[in-house]
Amino acid sequence: MGKKVKIPTLPLYYSVGQFFEDARQATRDILDNGRVPVVAGGTGLYLRWFIYGKPDVPKASPDIASEAYSELAELQKNEDWDEAVKLVVKAGDPKAQFLAANDWYRLRRSLEIIKASGSPPSAFQVPFDSFKEELGTSLTEDSQNVHSSLDVSEEVKPQDLDYEFICFFLSSPRLDLYRSIDYRCDMLSETDGILSEAKWLLDTGLLPNSNSATRAIGYRQAMEYLLKCREQGGRSSAGEFYAFLSEFQKASRNFAKRQMTWFRNEHIYHWLDASKPLEKVLNFIYNAYHDQTGTLVVPESLRMKKVTSNERENLQLKTYRPKNRHFVSRNDCSDILDWIRSQGEVVNSVV
Template sequence: MTSGFCGIRTRCLLRMPEKPFLRSPTLHRRLYVTKCSVSIGTKEEKVIVISGPTGAGKSRLALELAKRLNGEIISADSVQVYRGLDIGSAKPSLSERNEVPHHLIDILHPSEEYSVGQFFEDARQATRDILNSGRVPIVTGGTGLYLRWFIYGKPDVPKASQEIASEVHSELADLERDEDWDAAVQLVVKAGDPRAVSLATNDWYRLRRSLEIIKASGSPPSAFQIPYNSFREQCSPSLTDNCPCINSSTEVVEQVKQKDLDYEFFCFFLSSPRVDLYRLIDLRCEDMLSGSDGILSEAKSLLDTGLLPNSNPATRAIGYRQAMEYLLRCRQQEGRSSAGEFFSFLSEFQKASRNFAKRQLTWFRNEHIYQWLDASQPMEKVLNFIHDAYNVESGTMTVPESLKMNRYASNRRETLDLKAYRTKNRHFIHRDHCSDVLEWIGRTQQ
């Protein structure tokens, strides 16, 4: 049984907004499936989506692909939108951005909020602009909800009036100032949204948004139809329940109504065997702490602007939250830190990053529009496959066996390797290897 490449012939149904996709820096801002094989359509408006867990190499792949296809890149990363958060978000360098146009990078100050709804509007407008210019949109990033809305559409949730927004702000302002998250959650639960208890702690934006929706419509956010859920409901239960490939390395492509997606999406998920991925992540965390302009320096800048860890989207980001908390402890100790404290912070940073990658893998296993590709294969091989898949006019495109990455359960060997996995640092091995970092902390955090 072979896997199919997901190319979806669709027509554009969405009327795009007239406003430019970039916000001002000053604003606060069924392709029917049989035998698990899919025929590719010939729709003119094609969009490539490349995702993957943190550290998989998706940004480099997107860059090289853009060079080949005369493309432009749209970032689907919830941290890269913020200016100054470069190292921790693995933001493309200025030279790379000069070489290939990038969108939705450096558009906000770290103190500003950026929602999935705003991303949908901005990314869809950028897509339209790129297509109108005769170039190829390549959307890349690991923020799963951003990509889900981008592909399937935005929920039709009412927008709150200025009066309602102000009322909600007043109701929650004191609780937010006092950092009384539990009381705020209970307030929203009593207002009509029992699911508020499942929000991430201190996600004040989503809590406010839930209360706004309740006041504007009389219903909680869960009462409104989510386009992605509609697509899932259209799938034949027999496909996912009985298809023998669900537990093999063969990909399953989600049934969707051809007419209901706005573009022909070519979606790829780049990943590596989990142990290899974890090793790459651990080493990348080390790299982010090396030198005087690493993630600690960026975390210092966040603290210096008056932001606190876990207080808004930017300060909740993996790496920044841990770094800010570590620096705050150093400040409380008059700029002092022991090597043991540094290694404890590093271990926490690495563990949080690995756990984030694990959550990404879990999320995208349920996104069957993606073809999973092996990131450990030569870049040229992966590029050639995606390039040919994009340019094929008709027929069935099958992922070569050598490029397939199993999205489902690990084999016994991998499971054992994961249980035995231990971090092996490359730079920070002995206590004296962090002396430069501790010296920097002593100079800057008194």
């Protein structure tokens, strides 16, 4: 039987550092109860910190946190992101200029670290980098390990880490994956899906790309689309809706591609073909956990290729075009356009 882990209500800004503390505590609780923790997810940075540890960045005192907040508060209120970045760069963090626009949490955190330590966040080494240096492993995309015909994770020994991790990356062939992503975006774009959630975010006063939630793929595109509709008095054409859906699908596919690149360079993961029968995949993972040899090799029948070497498949990927199941013709989005019009009328009546 599994054990449920109670997760507290998350704050508006939930950092990778907070995730590390919560996830590691949950891991200890599960192990103390004689269970085996199973961590599932796709955010590479969060998983990297969970496995290798977090950098020893000083925690800001309440006074320093308050001081950093005060210095940026007026600029944030006026939505003057560029001036805020200049302030933090001048304080000592030149890399602040590369932060995503309106990521006020990370900008403020950078200023806190500078005030607490006199150094920018980049001055503190990430544990993962230490492992990489010790092993002499190059984790660039063109690493020769990427093209290895074997899938044996020997780069990181279990005794080097806090726990004995067994890591798997499950994916499908790229074309199948892209089709699944497009179909899911198609399904989520109903009025009771991501559009209604994006409307709720706008109604709370948030703007696209202003925090973690509004930067998320799908939400940002939906919020931008609805914001444009509101500026047009609650009107949208079918072409504008399909442009939103296309951007949503494209951003999702690009994210999947980046994820594959990220995990391709994480040699602790064994790649499994998720398009194979589920029972076969689960049995392999189960047996891998109970394996005592210390060397795990994924059989050819389950192994997922890390790179596409088939010329035909490469050509298909280059010429790929999404095919929707639900939203196909202009008339298919008439309910969406009516809903947007009704929401515009509500907004106007409130104003």
